[in-house]
Amino acid sequence: MKNSINLDLCKKCKLCIEVCPCNIIGLNENEEVSFIKDKESICLGCGQCMAICSSKAISINKLSYENNFTDLPINHVNYADFVDFLANRRSVRNFKSQPVPDDAISKIIQAVEYAPYGSEPEKINITVVNNRKTIETALPYISKFLDNIVKWIDNPFISFLIKRKKGMETYNTVKNHLYPISKTGNYKLEFGDRITRGAPALLIFHAEKGAEEHTNNSLIYATYSILAAHSLGLGATMIGLVPAAINKVPEVRKIFNIPEKNEAVMSVIIGYPKYKYKRTIKRKNNNIEWIQ
Ligand SMILES: Cc1cc2nc3c(=O)[nH]c(=O)nc-3n(C[C@H](O)[C@H](O)[C@H](O)COP(=O)(O)O)c2cc1C
Numbered sequence: 001m002k003n004s005i006n007l008d009l010c011k012k013c014k015l016c017i018e019v020c021p022c023n024i025i026g027l028n029e030n031e032e033v034s035f036i037k038d039k040e041s042i043c044l045g046c047g048q049c050m051a052i053c054s055s056k057a058i059s060i061n062k063l064s065y066e067n068n069f070t071d072l073p074i075n076h077v078n079y080a081d082f083v084d085f086l087a088n089r090r091s092v093r094n095f096k097s098q099p100v101p102d103d104a105i106s107k108i109i110q111a112v113e114y115a116p117y118g119s120e121p122e123k124i125n126i127t128v129v130n131n132r133k134t135i136e137t138a139l140p141y142i143s144k145f146l147d148n149i150v151k152w153i154d155n156p157f158i159s160f161l162i163k164r165k166k167g168m169e170t171y172n173t174v175k176n177h178l179y180p181i182s183k184t185g186n187y188k189l190e191f192g193d194r195i196t197r198g199a200p201a202l203l204i205f206h207a208e209k210g211a212e213e214h215t216n217n218s219l220i221y222a223t224y225s226i227l228a229a230h231s232l233g234l235g236a237t238m239i240g241l242v243p244a245a246i247n248k249v250p251e252v253r254k255i256f257n258i259p260e261k262n263e264a265v266m267s268v269i270i271g272y273p274k275y276k277y278k279r280t281i282k283r284k285n286n287n288i289e290w291i292q
Pocket of ligand 1 (some may be wrong): 089237239
């Protein structure tokens with residue numbers, strides 16, 4: 001189905017022209033609102049035009065008013081409630097053994113559907129591992145991978161290769177953040193699971209290696225997930241260690257069924273929190289500059 005505007009329904013308010021981020025809607029030679037022919041192919045499919053149209057006159061490829069749009073919810077969260085919600089969230093790493101119902105995971109995934117995205121959202125895959133046994137199968141491989149970090153950073157040649165192949169961001173994260181932790185033996189399973197922290201459920205965000213904006217999109221989706229989990233009384237934490245292991249260790253990739261062509265970007269552990277925090281933390285950012 002192509003993008004189209006039903007002229008019988010169109011009220012010519014031109015709001016679709018105003019809101020389209022790619023400027024692909026305009027007036028044609030008959031002064032009718034229409035998709036501009038040679039620009040139509042750059043449509044992002046963001047649905048802004050369909051969301052603003054009062055008479056539901058617009059059809060976008062892959063989107064329909066029936067399946068992709070709902071009326072606006074009545075509740076509008078005010079700033080104070082929103083900040084309270086954020087302030088109440090903590091990264092949770094201590095869980096009850098109580099399993100997470102599939103239904104709660106589905107609700108988290110539904111909340112992610114409202115996230116902003118760059119380029120094409122359908123390129124992000126979410127793998128749900130709501131099975132502690134499966135997570136545990138992967139732990140020995142992930143633990144060994146994290147333990148090896150010490151050996152790799154201590155070796156000038158491998159260290160150089162990480163820098164060259166993975167870039168400075170990954171190199172600095174491994175050297176300055178993970179290496180000192182790994183050196184303490186922290187990730188060895190004899191100390192317990194300090195990777196997925198005994199969580200009953202795990203979400204993995206992944207996409208084809210070269211897919212547009214997939215790193216940014218995955219991180220936004222993971223952020224929405226931890227917030228959605230919090231709203232459901234669940235605890236969650238982003239775990240960057242798991243995708244790193246998936247991308248490097250074939251056994252981990254296989255256990256989580258991540259296709260060879262895909263790169264894992266982020267994972268989120270989920271479960272019922274064992275403890276309740278007494279206070280929140282406010283991290284002051286001193287690097288804000290207002291310019292005129
Ligand atoms: C990109 C990213 C990667 C993270 N990876 C891990 C991880 O591998 N293991 C972990 O325990 N926490 C991980 N976290 C959670 C942070 O450590 C946590 O957000 C931080 O300690 C602040 O705590 P708070 O979320 O309770 O404010 C990660 C967070 C982000 C944003």
